[in-house]
Amino acid sequence: MFIYVLVAMLAAIVTYAATGVVRVVALRLGIVSPVRERDVHTRSVPRLGGLAMLAGFAAAFYAASQTVWIRSIFFDTPQTWAVLAGAVFIVGVGVIDDIVDLNSWVKLAGQLIAAAIVAVWGPRVTFLPLGSLPITQEWLQIGLTMFLIVLTVNAINFVDGLDGLAAGVAAIGGLAFFLTAYWVHRNALLPNYTDLATLLMALLVGICLGFLPHNAHPAKIFMGDSGSMLLGLVMATGAVVATGQIGSGLYDRAEGIPTFVPVVLPIVVMLLPFLDLILAVLRRTASGRSPFSPDREHVHHKLLDLGYTHRQAVAVMYVWTAFVAFGGVAYAFVHWAPVTVFNVIVLPAVGFLTMHPWVRENVASSPVRRVWLRSTPWVRRMTVPFAASVAIATFLGFTGLANGGVPLLYSTFLALAVVTLCAGAAVVILHVAAPALPFRRRTLVADVLMKVVAFAIVLLVVGSPTWSDQGWYWLSLGLCGAGWIVAQGGVTAAQWRTTTAGGLGGPRVS
Numbered sequence: 001m002f003i004y005v006l007v008a009m010l011a012a013i014v015t016y017a018a019t020g021v022v023r024v025v026a027l028r029l030g031i032v033s034p035v036r037e038r039d040v041h042t043r044s045v046p047r048l049g050g051l052a053m054l055a056g057f058a059a060a061f062y063a064a065s066q067t068v069w070i071r072s073i074f075f076d077t078p079q080t081w082a083v084l085a086g087a088v089f090i091v092g093v094g095v096i097d098d099i100v101d102l103n104s105w106v107k108l109a110g111q112l113i114a115a116a117i118v119a120v121w122g123p124r125v126t127f128l129p130l131g132s133l134p135i136t137q138e139w140l141q142i143g144l145t146m147f148l149i150v151l152t153v154n155a156i157n158f159v160d161g162l163d164g165l166a167a168g169v170a171a172i173g174g175l176a177f178f179l180t181a182y183w184v185h186r187n188a189l190l191p192n193y194t195d196l197a198t199l200l201m202a203l204l205v206g207i208c209l210g211f212l213p214h215n216a217h218p219a220k221i222f223m224g225d226s227g228s229m230l231l232g233l234v235m236a237t238g239a240v241v242a243t244g245q246i247g248s249g250l251y252d253r254a255e256g257i258p259t260f261v262p263v264v265l266p267i268v269v270m271l272l273p274f275l276d277l278i279l280a281v282l283r284r285t286a287s288g289r290s291p292f293s294p295d296r297e298h299v300h301h302k303l304l305d306l307g308y309t310h311r312q313a314v315a316v317m318y319v320w321t322a323f324v325a326f327g328g329v330a331y332a333f334v335h336w337a338p339v340t341v342f343n344v345i346v347l348p349a350v351g352f353l354t355m356h357p358w359v360r361e362n363v364a365s366s367p368v369r370r371v372w373l374r375s376t377p378w379v380r381r382m383t384v385p386f387a388a389s390v391a392i393a394t395f396l397g398f399t400g401l402a403n404g405g406v407p408l409l410y411s412t413f414l415a416l417a418v419v420t421l422c423a424g425a426a427v428v429i430l431h432v433a434a435p436a437l438p439f440r441r442r443t444l445v446a447d448v449l450m451k452v453v454a455f456a457i458v459l460l461v462v463g464s465p466t467w468s469d470q471g472w473y474w475l476s477l478g479l480c481g482a483g484w485i486v487a488q489g490g491v492t493a494a495q496w497r498t499t500t501a502g503g504l505g506g507p508r509v510s
Contacts, residue, residue, distance in 0.1 A: 011206030015056030050226025082122030090114035094226025153232030155273035171208035268328025378431035415476035426450035
């Protein structure tokens with residue numbers, strides 16, 4: 001588990017850093033999304049975010065191929081690298097579309113070629129979910145695999161209509177997929193439970209989390225078709241791998257885990273995008289238009305029409321995705337009866353609350369929303385240091401793997417958790433308790449004092465860890481803590497200069 005998390009962290013860090021570079025390049029080259037009648041955004045926003053996501057995916061993909069334990073996935077097979085080749089090709093098609101706005105049929109041809117790269121040289125659908133029927137014809141395996149990939153690519157592409165929506169939905173669905181795939185392989189009692197589907201979902205979640213800070217409303221950059229098609233290809237390939245494991249006996253050895261889990265997985269984690277895709281095709285063809293013709297009738301547009309704000313509509317889609325995805329994959333962990341009862345009760349209730357007007361009216365007028373969701377200087381003093389500490393922990397994690405193996409990862413992640421808990425708790429408390437206070441020394445003193453008290457308490461609890469190398473733990477703790485302090489000090493100094501430069505008439509930094 002920890003190695004998968006480490007690879008996901010690397011994907012997130014590279015994506016996060018590369019997105020800033022891609023944004024600058026896109027602005028200088030004028031590659032921005034125009035404001036069209038069907039669009040929700042009201043200003044031009046740079047595109048090409050998919051390039052940054054591909055950079056994070058490729059970097060973490062290569063690191064995984066060189067990392068102990070996970071690298072066994074890459075041994076003696078070209079299938080794994082075919083996934084990367086297909087990802088590179090489909091992002092290339094998406095980049096061209098982001099720049100020159102390709103014809104929909106040309107773009108579909110590019111999707112088919114990318115899907116063919118994966119289907120011919122990579123994993124394929126080898127079993128039908130109906131009674132585990134094997135597919136022996138090679139042409140049929142390739143055709144079904146290409147169909148699933150193209151279907152998923154367009155489903156993600158259709159749902160990419162609001163800031164942070166596609167990345168968030170893919171991250172939530174990918175997390176549910178990751179946990180289930182990992183759990184199945186661990187419970188199958190295999191000598192080697194590495195799995196390509198689990199790795200792909202870890203990478204998917206990583207690149208989504210790395211991109212979201214730039215893409216959350218109001219978005220600084222869009223992922224464009226290059227990003228949405230990459231997410232669809234990775235998600236579909238993971239589903240192909242999981243479905244192909246039905247005939248291997250894996251699920252029969254996984255201590256009673258239902259054999260329909262690999263069939264349910266790709267459906268439930270992508271149910272909302274698939275539903276939106278089906279409704280769009282039916283709607284457009286019924287009116288005599290091309291199924292690829294754009295409109296403003298998607299599910300997220302309907303939420304806006306109901307009166308939800310941009311952020312509320314995205315949050316509703318997140319909640320729905322989480323309930324459907326985790327409510328579906330729960331069949332792999334819990335007996336079917338309580339899960340079914342839960343789904344029958346909760347899902348209609350969530351639907352009713354989504355449609356009821358008093359919910360969005362009360363959420364919009366709630367004072368709690370202002371405290372938690374309003375951006376304050378404390379938020380930036382939390383996110384930037386956390387990103388710095390995660391970057392340091394990722395470097396230390398791969399260094400520990402190279403020098404001491406998997407056990408050193410425990411010390412690294414414990415140190416990161418201690419730093420995040422101690423340093424982050426103070427920032428969160430001040431963000432909630434003092435969002436409107438002017439930025440002055442007393443708030444800094446309170447921040448420092450809370451950090452000191454928190455570190456003292458936590459170090460008393462974990463001062464003598466039972467890990468294999470206590471020296472590595474203290475080194476990781478020191479470096480992660482130092483990274484947090486330096487990053488937070490830099491953000492604080494920048495905010496201080498901004499406030500001071502404003503003078504008496506400048507803006508108050510709360």
